[in-house]
Amino acid sequence: MAQDVGAFFEPMDFSDLHELLGAAQSGDAPKDDPVAAALEQGVRETKRVASNIDSQLLLLEEESVGDYVASFDSFQDLHQEILATDAVLEKMERLLGTFQSDLSTISDEIRMLQTSASAAPDGKLAGPAKQAKQPAVRVKAWRAPEQEKAVDVRRPVVVSLDDQVRILHGVPLSPILVGGHPDFEGYGQNPPSEGDSWELDVTTERGGYEICFTGGCNPHHGILSVYMDGTLIGNVDQYSRLFNICPHDHILYWDCMSGGRHTLTGTVHCKRPESRNYWICLREITLRPVPSRCTLALLLQAVWLGDELEVQCTGMAGNSIAVFLCDTDATVGQLRRKAIDTLSFAWHIALTLPHSQLLREEDDQSLLISVFGLSKD
Known part of the structure; x- marks a missing residue:
C-alpha cells in the first residue's frame, strides 16, 4: 500500500502586504491597485470607528460626572439617615437590655412568691419579707470646708493649634475634616500612626484648671495621653x-502649683482594640x-455607739468633717468608698489613724474594729 504523502505548502512572502499597509496608512498607495485601494479604505474606516468610540466614551464620562454631582445631595441624605438609624438602634439596644433585666428581676420575684406560698401551711403567702439589710457604712453627718470667697480673676487660655504646636514624632499637624465631613473642621497628624506626639507651651497662673479638648470622635480614632511638664494628667479617648x-469635649483637671510657662504634651500611645x-x-x-x-486628709477616731461603730472624721486642723456609722463587720474599703462618695468636693481622700498611720488601699479588706484595735465584746 502506497504511503500517504501530506499536503505541501509553499512558503509565502508577506513583505508586499506590509508595504501596501504602510502605503495605505500614509496615503501613498497606488490609485490603480485594487488591493492597495481596499486597504486604504479599511484604514480610513478603522480610524473613523475609533474616533466615534472616543467621542462616545467622552460623552458617557461627562454624563457620569453629571449624574454623580446631581446625586451627591441624595448620598449625603442617605449617610445622615444611616447615622440616625444607627443611633436609634443603639438606643433600642439599651432599652431592650434594661427590659430584659427588669424581666429577670420580675421572674425572680415571682419564683420567690411561689416558694413562699408553697412553704406556708395554709397555702397563703407568708408575711412581709424582712427589710433589706442597711449598708455596712452609713452617713451620720458631714460638712464641706468653708471655701475662700476670693474672686477668681484668671482668664481662660485658648491654644492656637495652627501655630503653637511643635511636632515631636510623626507628620506635621494639618487642617483636616473629621470623617471627611465639611462641617467638622479640625487639626490632626495625617496620616496618623502609633507614637504620634506633639507639645505646646501655655502660660497660666496658680490654681486649678479644666483643660478642654474640643474635637471629633468616630471608629477610626485613638487615645491621646496628656502630660503637663512631663507628668501624666489623663487620657483623651476619641x-x-x-x-x-x-x-465633642473631653475635660481633664490640672492643678497649677506655680504660675508661669508650662509645657503640655500629647502622645498617642494606644487605641482601643476595636x-x-x-x-x-x-x-x-x-x-x-x-x-x-483639695486633697483631704481625714483623721479617724472610733467609739462604740450601742452595737454600731461611730467613726468621726476630722481635718488636720481639728475641724469636724464627717461622722459615719459602721457595722461591726464593716471594712476599711467600705468606709473609704463611702467617704469618697459623700465628700465629693475633695480630689483625693487619705485616711489616717490617731497614731498617724496611713490606711493604704492594701488595708481595704481589713475590718475597721481590727485597725482601731477594738473588740466586739
Whole structure:
C-alpha cells in the first residue's frame, strides 16, 4: 500500500502586504491597485470607528460626572439617615437590655412568691419579707470646708493649634475634616500612626484648671495621653462606635502649683482594640480656671455607739468633717468608698489613724474594729 504523502505548502512572502499597509496608512498607495485601494479604505474606516468610540466614551464620562454631582445631595441624605438609624438602634439596644433585666428581676420575684406560698401551711403567702439589710457604712453627718470667697480673676487660655504646636514624632499637624465631613473642621497628624506626639507651651497662673479638648470622635480614632511638664494628667479617648460625633469635649483637671510657662504634651500611645486607626482630631484646646480641688486628709477616731461603730472624721486642723456609722463587720474599703462618695468636693481622700498611720488601699479588706484595735465584746 502506497504511503500517504501530506499536503505541501509553499512558503509565502508577506513583505508586499506590509508595504501596501504602510502605503495605505500614509496615503501613498497606488490609485490603480485594487488591493492597495481596499486597504486604504479599511484604514480610513478603522480610524473613523475609533474616533466615534472616543467621542462616545467622552460623552458617557461627562454624563457620569453629571449624574454623580446631581446625586451627591441624595448620598449625603442617605449617610445622615444611616447615622440616625444607627443611633436609634443603639438606643433600642439599651432599652431592650434594661427590659430584659427588669424581666429577670420580675421572674425572680415571682419564683420567690411561689416558694413562699408553697412553704406556708395554709397555702397563703407568708408575711412581709424582712427589710433589706442597711449598708455596712452609713452617713451620720458631714460638712464641706468653708471655701475662700476670693474672686477668681484668671482668664481662660485658648491654644492656637495652627501655630503653637511643635511636632515631636510623626507628620506635621494639618487642617483636616473629621470623617471627611465639611462641617467638622479640625487639626490632626495625617496620616496618623502609633507614637504620634506633639507639645505646646501655655502660660497660666496658680490654681486649678479644666483643660478642654474640643474635637471629633468616630471608629477610626485613638487615645491621646496628656502630660503637663512631663507628668501624666489623663487620657483623651476619641473612639466612638458612631460616626463623626463633632464637636465633642473631653475635660481633664490640672492643678497649677506655680504660675508661669508650662509645657503640655500629647502622645498617642494606644487605641482601643476595636478602633480602626490612631486618629486624633482637635479643633481647640482651652484651659478654663476652676477652683482647686483639695486633697483631704481625714483623721479617724472610733467609739462604740450601742452595737454600731461611730467613726468621726476630722481635718488636720481639728475641724469636724464627717461622722459615719459602721457595722461591726464593716471594712476599711467600705468606709473609704463611702467617704469618697459623700465628700465629693475633695480630689483625693487619705485616711489616717490617731497614731498617724496611713490606711493604704492594701488595708481595704481589713475590718475597721481590727485597725482601731477594738473588740466586739
